[in-house]
Amino acid sequence: NAGVTQTPKFRVLKTGQSMTLLCAQDMNHEYMYWYRQDPGMGLRLIHYSVGEGTTAKGEVPDGYNVSRLKKQNFLLGLESAAPSQTSVYFCASSYSVQHTEAFFGQGTRLTVV
């Protein structure tokens, strides 16, 4: 099993450009999440999904959009990148929200210049 796979692993964007980060999981998990990690800030939840076709806002959703058209994929979009979105992005998935562990991807390091 591959677990949770994120693509790309690294990306440099210019301010105003757009991009999509892809997260794929092969564990048939219902729940998927996007977090960002900044130095000294821990992990902050951007958006999450509790099932195919559903999405919800997390703690820091502004400037991001998401889609969950297929159960195994969770896409994070930046429509107009800003330097404040320079961060490491982690996708995670879990069987349930309350009762089981989350599995994480290896992260995407995004730099916006």
Place this chain on the structure above:
Amino acid sequence: SQQGEEDPQALSIQEGENATMNCSYKTSINNLQWYRQNSGRGLVHLILIRSNEREKHSGRLRVTLDTSKKSSSLLITASRAADTASYFCATASNSGNTPLVFGKGTRLSVIA
């Protein structure tokens, strides 16, 4: 806002010593989880303790939970250089589909 807050922010110990990290949280929880992150990598789940449990062990890890004080501790016994990493607590709420909320982490350095 983040639910869990780890203490200390950074910890440096000698190999063979025990390492203790603490986590405090604010609201009622279903469970509390500890994760480990090696530099530049994704988080890896270590242990989950439910709100009706007080202590749990896994290998060299011991986790305690005190729901009256809204706090948890992670003890790593006989630490090794390979234990050098950041450790995060995460809480799962009792209410609805609220996702895991992570603290800011404790950076552990184990010196050989």
